[in-house]
Amino acid sequence: MNVKQLAAEKAVQLVQDGMLIGLGTGTTAYWAILKLAQRMKLEGLDIKAVASSKQSEDLAAEYGIPLVPLAEITAIDLTIDGADEVDGELHLIKGGGGALLREKILAAHSKTFIVIVDESKKVSQLGHFPLPVEVVPFASNLTLQKLRELGCTAELRASADGIFVTDNGNYIADCRFGKIASPSELHEQLNAIPGVVENGLFISMASQVIVGFNTGETEILAPVKR
Ligand SMILES: O=C(CO)[C@H](O)[C@H](O)COP(=O)(O)O
Numbered sequence: 001m002n003v004k005q006l007a008a009e010k011a012v013q014l015v016q017d018g019m020l021i022g023l024g025t026g027t028t029a030y031w032a033i034l035k036l037a038q039r040m041k042l043e044g045l046d047i048k049a050v051a052s053s054k055q056s057e058d059l060a061a062e063y064g065i066p067l068v069p070l071a072e073i074t075a076i077d078l079t080i081d082g083a084d085e086v087d088g089e090l091h092l093i094k095g096g097g098g099a100l101l102r103e104k105i106l107a108a109h110s111k112t113f114i115v116i117v118d119e120s121k122k123v124s125q126l127g128h129f130p131l132p133v134e135v136v137p138f139a140s141n142l143t144l145q146k147l148r149e150l151g152c153t154a155e156l157r158a159s160a161d162g163i164f165v166t167d168n169g170n171y172i173a174d175c176r177f178g179k180i181a182s183p184s185e186l187h188e189q190l191n192a193i194p195g196v197v198e199n200g201l202f203i204s205m206a207s208q209v210i211v212g213f214n215t216g217e218t219e220i221l222a223p224v225k226r
Pocket residue numbers: 024025026027028029081082083084093094095096097098099100103
C-alpha cells in the first residue's frame with residue numbers, strides 16, 4: 001500500500017453510517033474516495049457526499065457514491081482532503097490541484113475536517129510549495145502586480161492548452177514567497193486584493209491531520225488547544 005493510501009484509509013475509518021461526506025481533490029483524496037466506495041460495497045456503509053471538484057465528482061459517480069446537490073445541504077459532517085504543506089500549527093497550503101476555493105468552502109462548512117498527507121508534506125514553516133491564489137481572469141495582469149508587491153514571484157498556472165482554468169472559471173496564480181513568516185497575516189493581505197477570489201492558506205481549519213509514513217505507520221496530529 002502506498003503512503004497516501006495509508007493516510008486516506010485511516011481517515012475513512014472515521015466515517016459512519018448516515019454521514020454527509022465532503023470529498024477532497026488530488027492523488028491522496030483519490031484513495032479516500034475509493035475506500036469509501038469499498039466500504040459501501042463490502043460493509044453496506046450508508047453515506048452521501050458532496051465533491052470539491054469536477055474531478056472528484058466524476059470519480060465518486062464512477063464508483064457509485066451518491067452525490068447530493070450543494071443547494072440541498074446546510075452542513076457537512078466530515079470532509080477528507082489532501083494538502084500540499086502542513087506546518088506544526090496545522091496551517092496548510094492547498095490548491096496544488098487548483099481546487100482550493102471549493103475545498104475551502106467545504107472545509108468551512110464541515111463539522112470535522114480531516115487532512116490526509118504523506119510525510120513529505122510536513123514542514124516547519126509554510127512556503128516552499130508555491131502558494132496557489134485563485135484570481136478572476138479580468139485584469140489578472142494587474143492582480144498579479146499587486147500580488148508581487150507582497151514580496152512573491154507570481155505566475156499564472158499553465159495547462160497543456162494555455163492558461164489553467166479552475167472549475168469556477170478563474171485562473172490560479174502560483175506565488176513563491178519562500179518561507180511565510182505569518183500565514184494568517186498573509187492570508188488577510190491576499191484576500192484584500194481586488195481580483196483575488198481566495199488563497200490556498202487554510203488557517204486553523206484542520207480538525208486532524210493524518211500523516212502516512214514510508215514505514216507503514218500513521219501519525220494523527222491535532223491542533224494544540226490554547
Ligand atoms: O489542494 C489540493 C487540490 O487543490 C490537493 O489536496 C493538494 O494539492 C494535495 O494533492 P495530492 O494529494 O495530489 O498531493
